[in-house]
Amino acid sequence: MTGSALIIAAVFIAIFVAFAVYDVLIAKKRSHKKYKTGTAVTAYLMLLPAVVLAFLFILLPILYSLGYAFTDYYLLQPNSISFIGFDNFKQVFEELAKGGTIYHALINTAIFVVGVVPLQIGLALGLALFVNKPFKGSKIFKVCFFAPVVISLSVTSFLWLQILSPSETGLLNSLLGVFGVAPHDWLRDPVTAMPCIIVLSAWQGCGYQMLIFLSGLSNIQKSLYEAAALDGAGAWHKFTAVTWPGLRSTFVYILITVFIGACRILTQPMLMTGYQNHTVTLSYYMYQQGYTYRWVGYSSAVALLMTIVIGTITLIQRRAFREKN
């Protein structure tokens, strides 16, 4: 493993040197520009810590996750890694066809994304429009809606674990008990578990997108609204004719970031239900295979497929919502 890292480092340095030599030759051709050796050495020394850390903790993991996907790397045997071609991918698709855990992971992730993306963005947009009033008190409401964002994902998970507690004294069960509803085990019931996780995730996250929508709203010129009002436009017409077009680029940004974030969901099911068929997600499956079961090769193949699928959908979204001009 250290060997492969050294080879990658050597390749990286070679490419860098090639570019450096090219830069020097170009500079020589255009005689007005000249590099100073002293400045260059200082620059390299100042860049060194960043380059070393970025190589170790950013570039290398990316390259390894590509490479490992085609090996049988088992974490406890780092010295006997062999190349196995597309076997990992074959196994992924076999598991999928068999309806194994990865099948559930794919379905649950899809349910989560389809549920949380519209809910969270809709909430964020609604709250932003609500708060965006020339009334001083609306600032207090803004703080209230933003408050859940301050709480970390793990605290959110543990808090909702108590709210959704299966016992009679759990918050939701006891409130429903007032109306005579029998206590329910929300997170262990396959029907209610994912919807609960969707709701609490949207609750925790939407304040953040509300703020981004608000900054988008503040960029829309007031004169556009005045012009619309002169034309006799109602509230809905103002929204479709002025607000929505003005928020388009903000919306695309939010759609893509929320979508990518939703595809990565891991903490909530991990802390709230554990590794269960009805709540396992793709990230959780990948984590379990790579970390708990230590099949790094197979786990990397899953990660690579995820990157390809999510990257493709992101590109399609960007194309579909690109501004038409």
Next chain:
Amino acid sequence: MENSVYENLPEISDKSAKTRKAVSLAVYIAAGVILSLIFLFPIIFMLATSTKSESAYAASAGRITMFLPDFANLGEAAKNYGNVFTDYGIWRYALNSLTYAAIAIVLNVLINGLAGYVMAKMDFPGKSFLSFMIIFLIVVPVETSIIPLYSIVKIMLGLKEGASVIGVILPAAISIFNIFLFSQFFESIPQEYEEAARIDGANTLVVFFRIILPLSKPIVATVAVFCFIGVWNDYIWPSMILPYNQEGEWPLYPIQAALTTIQSIQGITTGEIMASLIVTSIPIFIIYVLAQKYIVQGFGTAGLKM
């Protein structure tokens, strides 16, 4: 007569407009209060429950008192929070988190700041390649490289036991996006400041620390705040790489990872769980209140990531 009627008309419509305005404002405030309560009920529940003993909590089930603190027995609140600090030792995990965050912030600003400065102000062979790499690493979507990162930290670098702490801090100290942010900001600083210092014989490092950094407080604050939030709230990565011993102790765990283990301790009450969640959230809450300005700036720059 007719004239006076006409003169009165605007006044009348003014009054009705005023009442209409007042009514719509009242409706708006009522709607806002209801929405806020819907949004805050989990947090109110958490705060209220943290003041209750297990029996008081069970007694309040299904009543409005679930959302009210137990004012009659404020001693219980003190007991819950006291237990979280003494029996469950949460202060130690909080201290761990603070230490990791503090070191990560200093390294983050120094390492990425220096790199950003070089990219913004200095000319050297190979700069074109590094500029390309920065853009490439920001744009390229990487779903999850956490497992390869784990194998690099554990197997290749061999960071085990106490040395695992390095594996928590160093990855948090490098951020390509922060290098980009710093270089964008430094480019806007006029060259004259530097040249004046250079004439006085200052070398590059002196210029960076004495001239550039003091002029860059807003961007340093933004980077520091986001680094703190990132390290304090991180749960999965530290719980993956930090060791635990056979006695079930996690002396190096940061606070979020420790929450998992505190939850599972036998005999912990609901009130104590809630108190531990609140203690964990307070520093982030304080940061948001104190550093609002820089956080909003950070949101502004987030748009650049596209």
